[in-house]
Amino acid sequence: MSTAKKQYKRITTKTLVDMKNRGEKISMLTAYDYTMAKIVDGAGIDVILVGDSASNVMAGHETTLPITLDQMIYHAASVIRAVERSLVVVDIPFGSYQSDPKEALRSAIRIMKESGGHAVKVEGGKEIKESVKRILNAGIPVMGHLGLTPQSIYKFGTYTVRAKEEAEAEALKQDALLLEKAGCFAIVLEKVPAKLAQEVAQSLTIPVIGIGAGNAIDGQVLVTHDMLGMTHEFNPRFLRRYLDMYKEMTTAFKSYSADVKSGDFPNDTEQY
Ligand code: KIV
Numbered sequence: 001m002s003t004a005k006k007q008y009k010r011i012t013t014k015t016l017v018d019m020k021n022r023g024e025k026i027s028m029l030t031a032y033d034y035t036m037a038k039i040v041d042g043a044g045i046d047v048i049l050v051g052d053s054a055s056n057v058m059a060g061h062e063t064t065l066p067i068t069l070d071q072m073i074y075h076a077a078s079v080i081r082a083v084e085r086s087l088v089v090v091d092i093p094f095g096s097y098q099s100d101p102k103e104a105l106r107s108a109i110r111i112m113k114e115s116g117g118h119a120v121k122v123e124g125g126k127e128i129k130e131s132v133k134r135i136l137n138a139g140i141p142v143m144g145h146l147g148l149t150p151q152s153i154y155k156f157g158t159y160t161v162r163a164k165e166e167a168e169a170e171a172l173k174q175d176a177l178l179l180e181k182a183g184c185f186a187i188v189l190e191k192v193p194a195k196l197a198q199e200v201a202q203s204l205t206i207p208v209i210g211i212g213a214g215n216a217i218d219g220q221v222l223v224t225h226d227m228l229g230m231t232h233e234f235n236p237r238f239l240r241r242y243l244d245m246y247k248e249m250t251t252a253f254k255s256y257s258a259d260v261k262s263g264d265f266p267n268d269t270e271q272y
Contacts (some may be wrong), residue, residue, distance in 0.1 A: 125175025
């Protein structure tokens with residue numbers, strides 16, 4: 001290993017819990033490929049999520065359901081090759097852990113062995129408790145995901161805010177406690193009222209990382225392509241765009257096309 005690499009301190013699941021205890025917020029973004037992961041890691045983002053949102057962002061599917069375990073492993077392995085510091089968490093895709101705990105463990109093991117990912121993420125609470133325990137018993141760190149869980153979108157029927165009603169909020173709190181007790185190292189809370197997210201974060205010793213879950217929690221996650229403004233049809237209230245890459249890239253592509261067509265590119269210094 002080069003000395004340049006040694007100066008990086010790797011983020012571990014324990015680092016995240018220490019950060020929560022210190023009151024230091026956790027930054028998390030998605031990446032699905034080597035080049036993006038290199039930039040995200042180099043920028044000092046604490047956690048890289050190889051999300052099954054790759055199904056939407058990379059493959060153009062309407063939901064996260066179609067992406068396969070093999071495809072997730074391909075994305076995760078590409079990310080891992082780029083990363084020096086961030087903790088890399090990999091989504092176990094729909095259909096690879098819900099049916100029985102043995103299958104869940106097999107899927108998690110494949111992700112860890114074949115991609116080199118550092119942890120896995122699963123969606124759901126008490127209904128996947130045995131799967132979570134089985135994965136954890138094999139020494140594989142698990143991140144939970146509650147609230148709006150996109151793998152269940154056909155059950156919800158809509159992407160609106162979850163757990164606004166008392167009964168669903170109570171069930172979510174119970175699920176969060178159950179995941180902590182089972183041994184999860186962190187939980188993602190997606191699109192739930194900020195007050196509920198705050199209560200959950202305060203009641204747990206493990207970090208709660210939110211997307212559309214307010215600011216009174218331990219960290220934030222966004223889909224990188226959304227925060228860069230590469231996607232422009234998706235405009236939820238929680239999304240802050242840090243660039244308008246759609247516009248920037250379109251301008252660049254148009255300039256390139258014009259230069260090629262006019263014969264301006266390549267010029268004398270751009271050839272051999
Ligand atoms: O797949 C994903 O990108 C996610 C985030 C939205 C948390 O699960």
